[in-house]
Amino acid sequence: MHANRPNVIINCAMSVDGKLALPMRKQTRISSQDDMDRVYKLRSMCDAIIVGVGTILADDPGLVVKLDGKLSEHQPLRVVLDTNGRTPEGAEVLDDRATTLIAVGEDCTTKWAGAETIVCGKEKIDIKQLLEELKKRDIQKVLVEGGGETIWSFLHTKLVDDMYVFIGSMVIGGKDSPTLADGEGSPTSNEIIPLDLEEMRQMEGGILLHYRLM
Numbered sequence: 001m002h003a004n005r006p007n008v009i010i011n012c013a014m015s016v017d018g019k020l021a022l023p024m025r026k027q028t029r030i031s032s033q034d035d036m037d038r039v040y041k042l043r044s045m046c047d048a049i050i051v052g053v054g055t056i057l058a059d060d061p062g063l064v065v066k067l068d069g070k071l072s073e074h075q076p077l078r079v080v081l082d083t084n085g086r087t088p089e090g091a092e093v094l095d096d097r098a099t100t101l102i103a104v105g106e107d108c109t110t111k112w113a114g115a116e117t118i119v120c121g122k123e124k125i126d127i128k129q130l131l132e133e134l135k136k137r138d139i140q141k142v143l144v145e146g147g148g149e150t151i152w153s154f155l156h157t158k159l160v161d162d163m164y165v166f167i168g169s170m171v172i173g174g175k176d177s178p179t180l181a182d183g184e185g186s187p188t189s190n191e192i193i194p195l196d197l198e199e200m201r202q203m204e205g206g207i208l209l210h211y212r213l214m
């Protein structure tokens with residue numbers, strides 16, 4: 001438990017070569033059904049799910065919890081990092097299956113019928129400030145689901161407790177395919193983010209790795 005922020009868990013699925021999607025950011029299925037079921041369970045244990053607007057634009061995810069194929073009663077808050085208000089009207093994340101909070105920058109004037117907005121930062125969403133705001137709303141546990149730029153930002157700010165990576169048994173390739181951690185990367189070896197391997201488990205279609213942030 002942290003006094004000023006929720007617990008933060010990252011979850012993502014990547015290919016053996018570290019890619020999250022096809023070149024041109026096109027979504028592809030990396031997780032097995034087994035892994036999808038695990039992700040739904042993980043979502044159901046969280047109070048909020050965070051994604052970057054790049055994921056909204058590429059995948060249009062609903063970010064809801066389904067258990068045994070049915071929409072679960074507890075639906076975590078859906079949170080989008082969207083400095084410039086690029087979430088399109090009609091995006092699944094704006095539907096009424098769960099509530100949605102869009103974190104925008106100071107200069108953004110966009111409003112959405114299906115979501116509350118919160119101003120957090122200027123050039124990019126200030127992750128520390130956003131997490132503090134979520135904590136004030138009694139959000140205790142958040143799941144960061146991607147994409148690569150968003151995961152990098154969370155890792156870089158060191159505001160992460162656990163990271164689950166499902167490695168699907170496949171190679172996607174392509175220098176332009178998004179990876180687990182995009183953004184600027186570590187300019188020197190001092191800034192590399194060390195991880196502590198907590199568990200590894202073979203699953204249908206791949207391997208699940210669970211890391212703790214050191």
Ligand SMILES: NC(=O)c1ccc[n+]([C@@H]2O[C@H](COP(=O)([O-])OP(=O)(O)OC[C@H]3O[C@@H](n4cnc5c(N)ncnc54)[C@H](OP(=O)(O)O)[C@@H]3O)[C@@H](O)[C@H]2O)c1
Binds near residue numbers: 019081086145182
């Ligand atoms: N395999 C998986 O598990 C998985 C999961 C999710 C997504 N994906 C894939 O990931 C790809 C999308 O990833 P992406 O890296 O392009 O986009 P992303 O991480 O989803 O979103 C990045 C965007 O979020 C906004 N943002 C605002 N504040 C930010 C901050 N502090 N840090 C980072 N981003 C911030 C920025 O846009 P503004 O400057 O306009 O605000 C930024 O360009 C898609 O191809 C999708 O299919 C895969």
